[in-house]
Amino acid sequence: MMKRWGILPCNGLDKPAGQLAREIALYLAQDQAKTLACPVFLHSAPSVYAKVKEETQWLVLDGCNTRCASKLAAEAGFAVGKKINVSELTEKENLKLGRSLRLEPEALALAKRSALDLAAALFTARTDREEKTAAIPDGKGQTDSGVDFPASITYTEFRQDKFRFRVPQGEFFFNENDCWVWVQGQRARVGVSDYVQQSLSDIIFFSAPELGAEVEQFGVLGSLESSKAVFEVIAPVAGKVVAVNEELEGSPERVNENPYEQGWIAEVELTDWETDRELLLDAGQYLEYLKNKVADFHV
Amino acid sequence: MSETTFMGVTRAKIPWAPVIDYEKCTFCLECDKFCPHKVYEVNREERRLVVAHPEHCVVFCRACSKTCGPDALSFPNKTEVTDLIKRLRKEEGA
Numbered sequence: 001m002m003k004r005w006g007i008l009p010c011n012g013l014d015k016p017a018g019q020l021a022r023e024i025a026l027y028l029a030q031d032q033a034k035t036l037a038c039p040v041f042l043h044s045a046p047s048v049y050a051k052v053k054e055e056t057q058w059l060v061l062d063g064c065n066t067r068c069a070s071k072l073a074a075e076a077g078f079a080v081g082k083k084i085n086v087s088e089l090t091e092k093e094n095l096k097l098g099r100s101l102r103l104e105p106e107a108l109a110l111a112k113r114s115a116l117d118l119a120a121a122l123f124t125a126r127t128d129r130e131e132k133t134a135a136i137p138d139g140k141g142q143t144d145s146g147v148d149f150p151a152s153i154t155y156t157e158f159r160q161d162k163f164r165f166r167v168p169q170g171e172f173f174f175n176e177n178d179c180w181v182w183v184q185g186q187r188a189r190v191g192v193s194d195y196v197q198q199s200l201s202d203i204i205f206f207s208a209p210e211l212g213a214e215v216e217q218f219g220v221l222g223s224l225e226s227s228k229a230v231f232e233v234i235a236p237v238a239g240k241v242v243a244v245n246e247e248l249e250g251s252p253e254r255v256n257e258n259p260y261e262q263g264w265i266a267e268v269e270l271t272d273w274e275t276d277r278e279l280l281l282d283a284g285q286y287l288e289y290l291k292n293k294v295a296d297f298h299v
Numbered sequence: 300m301s302e303t304t305f306m307g308v309t310r311a312k313i314p315w316a317p318v319i320d321y322e323k324c325t326f327c328l329e330c331d332k333f334c335p336h337k338v339y340e341v342n343r344e345e346r347r348l349v350v351a352h353p354e355h356c357v358v359f360c361r362a363c364s365k366t367c368g369p370d371a372l373s374f375p376n377k378t379e380v381t382d383l384i385k386r387l388r389k390e391e392g393a
Contacts, residue, residue: 015368066329066368087370176305177359218359218381229333230365279306279384 005081005122006035006056008042008073010063016097018063020107021086025061027115034059034119039072046076057081059122060205067230073204074227080205081250082118082125089114146243146267147184153260156287160294165194167287168260173277174286175218177234180260181280183273188237190221191264195290197256200226206248206255209233209266213241217276221266224255237276239268305358308387315380316353317363323371324348330363330372338363358384 009025012018029036035056042049053076060069060083073080090097095110097103103111155166174180178193197203209215209222221233221241244266248254255263270276281289303310316338317330326346331339340351350356358380364372 064368065365065370067366177357216378216381218377229362231362232365234359278388 003055003057003079003081004035006037006052006058007061008037008039008058008069008078009061010069010086011039012063014101015063016099016101016103016107017086017090019101019103020090020097020111021061021063021069023103023108023111024086024115024118027112028059028119032115032119034122037078039069042076043072049076053078059083059118061086063087070205070225071227074202082122083205083207084114084118147182147187147189149182149184149189149264155260156283158287158291158294163198163294165198165290165294166260167193167283167290169283172260172283172286173236173280174283174289175234175236175280176289177218178290179221179234179236180286181236183237183270186270186273187242187267188239188270188273189264189267190233190236192224192231192233192255192259193286193290194259195293196224196231197259197263200224200228200231201256202226203252203255206245206252206265208244208246208249209241211241211244214271215239215241215268217279221268224252233265235268236280237268237273238271240271241266242269243267306384306388308384308391310358311354312387313358313380313384314353315358315375316350316356317361317372317374319348319350320371320373321347323369325369325371327368329366329368333366334363 007025007028010018010021012022025036028034035052037049058073058078058080060073060080062069062083062085064087070083093110095106097107150170153168153170155168157164157166172180172182174193178195180191180193182189203224203226205225207223215221215235215238217235217238219235221235223233224231245264257263305313326348328341328348331341331348336355336357338350338352338356340349342349359377361374364374
């Protein structure tokens with residue numbers, strides 16, 4: 001049984017972007033009958049939301065990069081199903097909000113339009129996930145993989161303080177931004193290393209790269225988010241995105257559990273592996289690089 | 300910080316670091332609190348944040364900008380920096 005959608009917005013009283021986030025939330029709550037969580041009330045009395053939290057997946061509306069709503073969702077243990085950043089939305093729509101805290105008609109129109117788009121996206125997400133869950137007997141999300149990835153991996157590991165860092169042995173290559181690639185023919189699987197998941201701690205949201213998108217080497221292949229930070233997945237290879245790990249959309253904690261196996265990020269059809277390879281480290285080189293890095297910086 | 304190279308290239312030769320738009324910066328210091336690499340320094344007298352150690356910035360990392368509410372941080376073009384790194388690798392024989 002799929003959970004219903006609820007809205008957790010930025011409260012946003014003192015900034016125009018916050019006002020817009022709030023306005024979108026109001027449209028969704030009033031016109032689309034979505035459950036609305038008051039961020040101030042949630043912060044001061046989280047137990048009030050204890051029951052609804054369990055029955056709901058949340059659309060988080062951040063006003064700006066301070067990400068108050070996202071941080072609150074992480075703090076409260078809300079399952080985040082979708083999120084948007086209103087400042088990114090206005091940039092995309094080329095809308096200047098100005099300084100007034102009263103929204104202009106153009107901004108109000110954007111709020112209404114966005115609420116309708118989001119309502120449709122939430123409905124589609126729900127339908128898609130229900131179909132997939134119904135089709136897979138064990139209830140796990142579908143991961144459309146086109147590579148014959150090793151069934152078991154051997155790791156070299158080391159510890160620093162309470163943290164354990166694994167580096168997979170074999171045909172894995174890494175960039176110095178802690179992302180790995182495993183190549184088979186013209187196709188490659190990409191993910192992040194233990195360093196990333198340890199640095200972020202509990203990952204609450206995965207923003208997938210778009211299927212079919214062309215990405216350059218060191219371009220962005222989606223992002224991972226925790227209460228601490230947003231980490232852009234830096235592509236170790238150039239190519240076309242041909243698969244994403246859809247299970248992460250509902251269970252981003254898979255990356256914390258094992259970023260090399262069930263926590264992989266995406267697969268790409270390679271553009272020029274031989275050239276990309278020149279700028280990557282092999283597993284042995286990455287292990288040395290990682291040891292130095294971990295010794296220098298506390299995660 | 301012990302890293303002096305990135306992809307085999309002398310780090311100081313790679314122009315990757317944040318640029319602060321002081322028109323937008325509100326001196327909230329979220330970026331400075333977030334960055335573990337000590338890229339920034341705070342001038343409290345002038346209430347001004349400065350990029351004091353650009354060579355400490357992890358090449359291609361833009362994570363601090365994701366903490367910036369007023370969107371005051373920007374970074375160089377990745378493709379141009381990648382091309383430069385490739386050129387420098389050849390020159391340095393990496």
